[in-house]
Amino acid sequence: MKKLNVFLLLTINCLFFAQAQNDLITNTQGRETISLNGTWYYIIDPYDTGFYNYRFKERNEDDKGAYWNEPKLESKTEWTEHDYKEPNQINVPGDWNSQDRIFAYYEGSVWYQRDFDMPEMEPNEELYLYFGAVNYEAHVYLNGKKIGMHKGGFTPFNFKIPTEILKDTANYLVVRVDNKRHSEEIPTLNTDWWNYGGITRDVKLIVTPKQFIQQYHLQLDENQDIVSGQKKKRYQIKGWLKFNETVKDAAVTLKIPELKLEKEFLVSGDSLNLAFEVKKLNLWSTHDPKLYDVNLTIGNHTLKDKIGFRKIEVDGEKIMLNGKQIFLRGISLHEEIPQDVRRAHSKKDAKQLFKWAQDLNANMVRLAHYPHNEYMPRVADSLGVLLWTEIPVYWTINFGSKEVLEKAQTQLKEMISRDRNRASVIIWSVGNETPVSETRTEFMSTLVKDAKKLDPSRLVSAALEVGYSAGVNNVDDPLGEFTDIVSLNEYLGWYTGLPDACRTAKWETKYKKPFFISETGAGAKGGFHDVKEMRFSEEYQEWYYKEQINMFKNRFPDNFAGLSPWILADFRSPRRNNPDFQEGWNRKGLIDNEGNKKLAFFVLKNYYQELKQIQE
Ligand code: GCB
Structure with a gap:
């Protein structure tokens, strides 16, 4: 593959520079990606010094004190008050709290930094930066330029990388991650779980052709009747594809090899609705979680997925x-x-x-x-x-x-x-x-x-x-x-x-x-045994489950x-501070924090076994 000429990219892509956040690219696992997981450098910044100047105004892009800029000291008289160096290293993906004691209770900003080289790309291909999740607010900078921000700690996002700022080697990527809680955010100030901060999920570069399928869905059409135990002669499948840009007279091919299905659709526009029939479909179920390989192709770019077809109603x-x-x-x-x-x-x-x-x-x-x-x-x-x-x-x-x-x-x-x-x-x-x-x-x-x-x-x-x-x-x-x-x-x-x-x-x-x-x-602390009336004993929790299950069996509508x-x-929660039994853990787990099953686990397991026998 040819290394892409940066000047060529500059002309092709300057139109997109203004475009900060793009719609989500789904199914990154079925695309060409380069992982940016691994060791990153960090700076802990509780006062947001890297973001605001001493008047608490957002720093200018080229401000040397901005933590998105790489400090470059050219003479002995120059100085810096930030840098990314060993031993301040952290793993991505991962919450910061569990990686070093200094992070255990930390809520605030941490800056993450790593370099990457530009991947081999064909002319016309584009590069996106994808985060599986960052809790909670992420500001992303590349080579000193801001390329986007995202709020929401549990959902993915991506930005197109403006190619004119990309270098062949040592691209300086910085992310400000801020997990402070706020009353006007989702979630809000108080929850019963730990506010783990950090780049908590995979980070990757996605290489895409100029035109590509950004999102899609393919599923059994919910409007057809499915009767248990009766195979249908034909099943209706429906779908929808969304492209990253408007396409003109493009051909999209859909293949499901196992069903010997190959369909071509001509498309002009930025999305496409599909509807077609298939025979002999094995429906996905809890007994038989059948997944079909699905390939979607536009131009010479194929996106792969494994999809199950089923009806829930x-x-x-x-x-x-x-x-x-x-x-x-x-x-x-x-x-x-x-x-x-x-x-x-x-x-x-x-x-x-x-x-x-x-x-x-x-x-x-x-x-x-x-x-x-x-x-x-x-x-x-x-x-x-x-x-x-x-x-x-x-x-x-x-x-x-x-x-x-x-x-x-x-x-x-x-x-x-x-x-x-x-x-x-x-x-x-x-x-x-x-x-x-x-x-x-x-x-x-x-x-x-x-x-x-x-x-x-x-x-x-x-x-x-x-x-x-x-x-x-x-x-x-x-x-x-x-x-x-x-x-x-x-x-x-x-x-x-x-x-x-x-x-x-x-x-x-x-x-x-x-x-x-x-x-x-x-709640029950694993390994703590007493009479059933004793709160936080495994016996209490076992008793609770027995009574609840009797109620479900006999008194429920x-x-x-x-x-x-x-x-x-058991899971970590800052609300659970009983020093004898909780120590920062919500103890309602059927399994304790060391992975041991508590007595109540087996009560629920038996109930489910009975139900399973009746049902299946
Ligand atoms: C609830 C909440 C859950 C708590 C749980 C508890 O009702 O939905 O998030 O952890 O109670 O343990 O009190």
Whole structure:
């Protein structure tokens, strides 16, 4: 391959220089990429000195004191007050908190720096810089020029690199990462999880042709009937492609080799809707998570993916997968590897978490409370685990603010764009335990409508809180009008009463929709044993699960459609400061922070085993 002439690139690309942030490029795993993972340098900057001058004004681009500029000392009289040097090195991807004690409780700005050489590229090819996620705010600079910024700690973003600023070697890449919490952000100031900072997911360069498919989806058309156990003669597939720019008379080829399918579409414009039929399709399911190789080609550029085709829908009070009722034997989890006290970020991490979930006989996982890294839905696709995935609209955010709503809408769009080709994802959740008020219901129902508009093929929900009146637990939150399933967090026996309160509890749901328990749980310190009445003993948690399960079996309404108890493993939380039992951990895990299964794990496992036998 020929090295691209920088002058040539300059003429081709000067038009794009003004364009800062581009729409998300999805499926980076199926594209030509160069990893920028590895060791980066860092500077901790609690006063944002690298960003603001001494009058607290944003520094000029060429300010020598700006931390995006490389200090170059040409004589002994010159000096610098920043530089990127050993031993200040940090791993990417990864949260900073777990990498060095000085970061353990840090919230603020950290500057990351590394060099990269320009990859081999053909004339006309372009380069994008992609981040899987940076928590929370990222400002990105290359060779002293700002190329973009992004807010939102759990969704991906990318910038086109203006080629006129690219050098052949030693491109000086700097990212200011700021994880300070703010009342007007999503999430807001208080959550029950650790605010891990850093470049927490993969970073890569993406080499693209001038015209390419930026986003797409391909799925079973949700408008066809699927009847369980009946093979159809023909299945309708629908899809949509979006190009990075308007194309004229271009040919797009779609191939699914296993189905002997090859279709060509002529396209002029910036997007294309597809609809066609296939025969003999094996639907993706929890028993048979069948994925098909899919190749999409425009010009001589092919994008590869593995896609499963399935239908998820609600039929009255039931959740149906491929026309068959399914009870969701779920478990909630945070994106955390407890035994390493860090964020999860790799395929290996995803495998560990799903292995634990499958040991529990679960067929579903709630990815709480924010979009998890992309390995999670990909591994779930390959294992046949169903997923609930959610944006961090959590507790009491500023529901009256239009700007806050827009931030939530952006995160929702980024989450859906990234994961909508994953058959495992069946539920988009727009938030968790938001307090009932008219303003909040307006805010939340806007998100529900957005999700449905962006993706009419999946279910939309949100975790609601239980209402209590005249001795009855009521599921009557007005947001339930808008969601496809009514999901509820309840802690009867932990936050209210003792576990045996479940024996007399009454439950009513106003909604004739599937009723799902999105959380229930109790704390226990792994290895701590006592009588069952003793809080934080494994016996208490075991008792709690036994009583809850009896309640589900005997006292729950008929529309009970599944549960995802809180939570698979202990997780770090700054709110949990009981020195005997918590030490900064939320102890509601069924697995402790060293990876040991607690007694309650086996209670839930047995319940799921019974359900599995009835169901399958
Ligand atoms: C909840 C929250 C979850 C907390 C959990 C708890 O209702 O949704 O984020 O961690 O309770 O442990 O209190």
